[in-house]
Every structure is written in C-alpha cells, then in structure tokens.
Amino acid sequence: MPAEIRLFLCRSDNYGVLLHDPESGATASIDAPEAGPIEAALKATGWALTDILVTHHHADHTDGIKALKEKYKCRVVAPSAEADTIPAVDQTVREGDKVKVGTLSANVIETPGHTNGHITYWFHADSVAFVGDTLFSIGCGRVIEGTPGMMWRSLCKLRDLPDDTEIYCGHEYTAANIRFARTIEPDNAALAARETQAKQQVATGEPTIPTTIGEEKRANPFLRADLPEVAAGIGMAGKPAAQVFAEIRARKNKF
Numbered sequence: 001m002p003a004e005i006r007l008f009l010c011r012s013d014n015y016g017v018l019l020h021d022p023e024s025g026a027t028a029s030i031d032a033p034e035a036g037p038i039e040a041a042l043k044a045t046g047w048a049l050t051d052i053l054v055t056h057h058h059a060d061h062t063d064g065i066k067a068l069k070e071k072y073k074c075r076v077v078a079p080s081a082e083a084d085t086i087p088a089v090d091q092t093v094r095e096g097d098k099v100k101v102g103t104l105s106a107n108v109i110e111t112p113g114h115t116n117g118h119i120t121y122w123f124h125a126d127s128v129a130f131v132g133d134t135l136f137s138i139g140c141g142r143v144i145e146g147t148p149g150m151m152w153r154s155l156c157k158l159r160d161l162p163d164d165t166e167i168y169c170g171h172e173y174t175a176a177n178i179r180f181a182r183t184i185e186p187d188n189a190a191l192a193a194r195e196t197q198a199k200q201q202v203a204t205g206e207p208t209i210p211t212t213i214g215e216e217k218r219a220n221p222f223l224r225a226d227l228p229e230v231a232a233g234i235g236m237a238g239k240p241a242a243q244v245f246a247e248i249r250a251r252k253n254k255f
C-alpha cells in the first residue's frame with residue numbers, strides 16, 4: 001500500500017511531515033521541529049507516532065524530540081555522525097543503511113554540507129525523499145559546517161534520484177529562493193513558470209512543496225552549476241562546477 005503523507009508548518013517557516021504506512025499503522029515524523037503542531041497533526045489524522053527520522057542536529061529539527069519520545073515511546077533514528085548532539089537517539093544510520101517504517105523502507109543517503117552528518121531518507125518504492133536542509137525548492141541549505149564542494153557533491157547525489165521523486169524539504173523558502181534564482185538565470189523559462197505557480201500557491205495559502213527532482217533540475221540554479229550557460233551567465237565560463245556552485249551560494253548568502 002502506498003505511503004500517506006501529511007505536511008504542516010511548524011515554528012515560523014519549518015515544515016513538519018508525517019509519513020504513514022496504512023498496512024502496519026506505523027507513522028514516522030520526519031524531524032521534530034516542534035512537538036505541538038506534530039501532536040495536532042497526529043490527532044487530526046488519528047495516526048500513532050512510532051518513529052522519528054532525524055536529518056540533522058539543528059534545534060529547529062530536533063527541539064520536539066524529547067516531548068514526543070516521552071509521550072509516544074517512539075524510536076528515534078539519527079545520523080551516526082551527529083548522534084551525540086541529538087537527544088534520545090535509539091538507532092544510528094549511515095550511507096547505504098535501510099530504515100523501515102512499518103512495511104515502508106528508506107535508503108539512507110549521506111548529504112553533508114549544511115551540517116557534516118546530514119542525511120536524506122529516500123523511500124524508493126514510494127518515490128519520495130526527505131532532504132532536510134540540503135535541497136530546498138529552487139534553493140539549497142546554507143553551507144554551515146561543510147565545504148561548498150561537499151555540498152555540491154551531496155546535491156548531485158540527490159539530482160541522480162529519479163525525476164519523479166517527490167522532495168520534501170525542511171523549510172518554506174521557495175518565494176525568496178525564486179527571487180534570487182531569477183538573478184542567476186533571468187531567461188530560464190521553467191524558472192519563470194515556477195515563479196507563477198509559487199505565487200499562486202502562496203496567494204491561496206498552499207505549501208509550495210513537495211517539488212520533484214525533475215522540476216528542480218529544470219529551475220533550481222544550485223542543481224545547474226555544471227551547465228555551461230549557467231557558468232557563463234555569472235562570468236565563470238569553463239570553471240569547475242563546484243566553483244560555480246560556490247559562487248552562486250556565496251551570492252545567495254549576500255542576497
């Protein structure tokens with residue numbers, strides 16, 4: 001049976017996500033930005049929390065863990081490289097590991113850069129990936145702990161997932177990301193179309209995610225740093241992709 005997903009806002013711009021396996025009844029929260037909205041979503045769906053899958057150690061992804069763990073006795077799965085900075089971890093995982101949520105199964109993909117231990121959970125059979133703060137719609141996470149080269153390689157790993165993979169990210173940053181992306185690729189028609197779509201979504205109070213890998217490949221400049229026209233457009237024709245990526249990321253930091 002296909003997974004069921006419920007998406008909701010937490011804090012100011014974080015996304016909470018519940019992933020439910022109708023066959024077993026298992027339910028995972030992807031990260032735990034804030035206990036209250038997660039509990040409200042559990043109440044609204046009638047689902048019982050069995051697991052928390054943590055992408056990285058930042059407080060806006062882990063603050064809700066303690067309260068949820070105490071209340072639901074759920075299992076907490078976290079990246080092994082960050083387990084000592086995440087509360088109440090039961091199981092640590094690394095690249096190539098599989099994580100079950102009932103009968104649903106995720107492959108763990110290491111996507112360092114935003115933090116050094118950041119991971120992505122890819123539910124292959126359900127064509128969905130939970131990418132935390134690595135990839136955003138039309139953007140990517142700040143490179144806080146790692147290097148731009150590391151982040152570029154992580155984004156390339158995600159770009160290699162099938163085009164129809166639905167991407168759930170940690171934040172609603174799409175509108176601001178599009179404003180920046182237009183300065184990098186002003187003539188990208190897919191980006192212009194995404195801008196129109198996102199404006200409509202924001203106006204009607206809808207989330208702008210999930211997005212898909214195929215859509216991001218067409219419109220997200222951070223996944224397009226190895227295209228000659230993108231490098232040329234920012235005056236870096238012929239430069240290595242990781243350098244072009246680093247320049248785009250640096251410009252976004254100052255935008």
Ligand code: ZN
Nearest residue numbers: 056058114133
């Ligand atoms: Zn973060």
Ligand code: FE
Nearest residue numbers: 058060133170
């Ligand atoms: Fe975050």
